Amino acid sequence: xxxxxxxxxxxxxxxxxxxxxxxxxxxxxxxxxxxxxxxxxxxxxxxxxxxxxxxxxxxxxxxxxxxxxxxxxxxxxxxxxxxxxxxxxxxxxxxxxxxxxxxxxxxxxxxxxxxxxxxxxxxxxxxxxxxxxxxxxxxxxxxxxxxxxxxxxxxxxxxxxxxxxxxxxxxxxxxxxxxxxxxxxxxxxxxxxxxxxxxxxxxxxxxxxxxxxxxxxxxxxxxxxxxxxxxxxxxxxxxxxxxxxxxxxxxxxxxxxxxxxxxxxxxxxxxxxxxxxxxxxxxxxxxxxxxxxxxxxxxxxxxxxxxxxxxxxx
Numbered sequence: 256x257x258x259x260x261x262x263x264x265x266x267x268x269x270x271x272x273x274x275x276x277x278x279x280x281x282x283x284x285x286x287x288x289x290x291x292x293x294x295x296x297x298x299x300x301x302x303x304x305x306x307x308x309x310x311x312x313x314x315x316x317x318x319x320x321x322x323x324x325x326x327x328x329x330x331x332x333x334x335x336x337x338x339x340x341x342x343x344x345x346x347x348x349x350x351x352x353x354x355x356x357x358x359x360x361x362x363x364x365x366x367x368x369x370x371x372x373x374x375x376x377x378x379x380x381x382x383x384x385x386x387x388x389x390x391x392x393x394x395x396x397x398x399x400x401x402x403x404x405x406x407x408x409x410x411x412x413x414x415x416x417x418x419x420x421x422x423x424x425x426x427x428x429x430x431x432x433x434x435x436x437x438x439x440x441x442x443x444x445x446x447x448x449x450x451x452x453x454x455x456x457x458x459x460x461x462x463x464x465x466x467x468x469x470x471x472x473x474x475x476x477x478x479x480x481x482x483x484x485x486x487x488x489x490x491x492x493x494x495x496x497x498x499x500x501x502x503x504x505x506x507x508x509x510x511x512x513x514x515x516x517x518x519x520x521x522x523x524x525x526x527x528x529x530x531x532x533x534x535x536x537x538x539x540x541x542x543x544x545x546x547x548x549x550x551x552x553x554x555x556x557x558x559x560x561x562x563x564x565x566x567x568x569x
Contacts, residue, residue, distance in 0.1 A: 257469060258467070259462055259465045259466045259469060260466070260517070260518075260520065261393075262359060262457055262458040262516075263285065263289070263394060263458070263466055264294050264315045264459055265314075265457040265458070265519060266285065266311075266315060266458055266518075267281060267282050267285060268478040269310070269313070269314035269454045269455060269457055270307070270310045270314055270454070271426040271451070272310075272452045272454050273307060273309075273452040273454060273455050274303055274307055274310055274473065275303075275309040275428070275432050275435045275436050275439070276428050276429065276431075276432035276436075277302075277303060277307065277425055278452070278460050279283040279423060279513075279535075279563075280307055280348050280423045280425055280496075281297060281307065282515070282518075283423045283433060283535060284307060284308070284311050284395075284397060285311075285423050285514075285518065286420075286421070286511050286515055286518070286532070287397075287420050287421060287511075288311070288315075288393065288395050288463060288512065289467060289470050289514035289517065289518070290385065290467075290470065290507075290510035290511055290514040291393070291395075291421050291467065291510070292377055292395070292420025292421065292507060292511070292551050293395055293396040293397070293398070293418060293420055294395075294397050294398070294419060294420065294421050294422075294423060295361075295398050295399075295400065295411075295416070295419040295421070295422040295423070295539065296307075296308075296394075296398065296399045296400070296422075296423055296425060297401075297402060297422060297423070297425070298398065298399075298401075298402075298424060298425030298426065299401065299402065299427060299434050299475045300401065302365045302425040302427065302428075302522070303425065304399035304425060305357060305359055305399060306356040307378050307397070308321075308355060308397040308399075309321070309357065309449060310440055310449070310452070310454060311355060311397070312354075312355040312458065313449045313452075313454040313456055313461065314407040314454055314455075314456060314458070315355075315456065315458045315459070315460075315462075316456035316458070316459055316460075317354035317393070317459075317460055317463070318353045318354045318355070318391065319353055319354065319355035319357065320353040320355075320356055320357065321543045322350050322356065322357065322358055322359065323359050323360065324358060324361045324362075324363050324364035324368070324369075325361060325363060325364060326363065326365065327366055328364045328368050329368060330368050330370070331349065331369035331371075332349060332350075332368075332395075333349050333350060333351050333368065333372065333388055334349045334371055334375070334381045334383065335347050335348040335349035335351070335352065335383065335388075336349070336383070336534060337383065337384060340528065342465050343398050344384075346496070347387070347439050348381055348383075348387065351371075351372070351375050351381060351390065352388075352390060352391065353394075354391045354392075354393055354394055354460060354534060355394070355395055355397065355398055355399070356395070356396045357398075357399070358372065358393070358396055358397070358398035358399070359398075359399050359401060359475060359521070360400060360401060361398040361399065361400050361411065362398055362401065362408045362410065363401075363408055363409070364409065365409055366409060366411075366412050366415075368501055369409070369411060369412065369415050370412065370414075370415065372396065372415070372418070372513060373414060373415060373418060374443050375390060375394075375396070376383060376396055376418040376419075377418055379392070379394050386537070387450060391460075392460075392464065393460060393463045393464065393467075396419075398419070404459050406412045408460060409554070412530075413542070414499075416539050416540065417501055417503055417504075417540055418503075419511075419512040419534050419539065420511060421507070421511065421532070421535040421539075422535060422538065422539035423535050439499040440451075451532040452545070460550070462546040466517075469517060470513055470514050470517045471513075472522070473516050473517050473521070473522055473523065473524060474522060474524070475509065475512075475513065475523070475524045476524075476568075477521070477526055478568035479512075479524050479525070479529060480509070481527060481568065482526055482529055482565070482568050483505055483508050483509055483512070483529055484505060485565050485566070486490055486508070486529070486533055486537070486561060486562065486565055487499070487500045487502070487505040487508065487537065488557070489561045489564070490504075490540075490557070490561060493557055493560070493561070494544075494547075495543055495544055495552045495557060496541050496542065496543060496544065496545035496547075497542045497543060497545075497558060498541065499540075499541055500537050500540040500541055503540075504536060504537050504540045507536045508532060508536045508537065509532060510568055511532040511535075511536050512524045512529045512531075512532055513528075513530065515528050516528045526567045530567070533557045533558055533561070534555060534559070534562075537558050538554040538555050538557075539547065540553070541554050541558075
């Protein structure tokens with residue numbers, strides 16, 4: 256494989272210096288970065304959601320900004336605004352003008368402010384006074400949220416959720432993982448000081464763009480494309496589902512499978528690549544019927560049922 260591929264393997268190694276036991280989440284942020292997507296990380300406080308985003312930025316030397324989403328955060332606090340000075344209006348960029356935007360606890364701010372990210376995430380620019388302002392390239396939003404049952408949270412609008420390529424849940428660690436975390440802290444690791452983790456920048460923005468160009472060349476057969484469509488369409492015909500995945504779910508699943516195949520050193524996508532990313536790319540895009548939720552159904556159960564029942568191409 257190319258030097259660019261080797262650099263992404265090195266990025267994973269660097270992130271693992273700070274993150275313990277969350278391999279699926281590490282894979283998700285790397286795949287999203289390669290696939291020009293965004294990631295929503297959900298988990299209880301203290302499960303290293305913020306640390307993961309900061310570790311990615313440190314390993315890639317990409318400019319990054321952390322925004323703490325609060326109930327009084329306004330849209331202009333994110334996108335920027337026009338400031339009148341010296342007899343003229345001048346645009347003052349907001350924190351969204353960065354390469355890695357950490358939207359911390361995104362569901363603690365009202366939907367009006369959450370919606371300020373819609374254009375940025377989909378179009379990679381923001382409009383100020385009718386004029387589009389391009390964002391840096393690459394640009395990725397890594398948002399964190401607490402489980403919706405936590406006090407002081409607002410459910411994300413469906414349009415906002417659909418902008419995320421993947422949603423990954425971070426669970427509380429096992430005893431072994433928590434012991435390793437504690438051992439690192441005992442050895443003076445400070446999560447607020449990334450240099451204590453020994454993370455070294457091993458890639459640049461140019462490397463990310465070069466990797467994306469290589470990912471775009473990964474071949475996808477007609478049969479695999481059909482498999483993706485069959486999985487997505489199946490989400491719309493399950494009795495427990497009120498609203499299935501949008502077409503953006505299919506394009507996200509394709510991009511994720513392509514990026515994962517490239518990370519595995521292959522030049523083609525297999526059905527297993529698709530199946531492996533069906534859950535994080537589709538589960539957050541379906542809405543269950545209220546009676547199904549009362550019966551204990553979960554979106555993840557629906558996706559697992561679909562991947563088990565839809566025929567895999569040979």
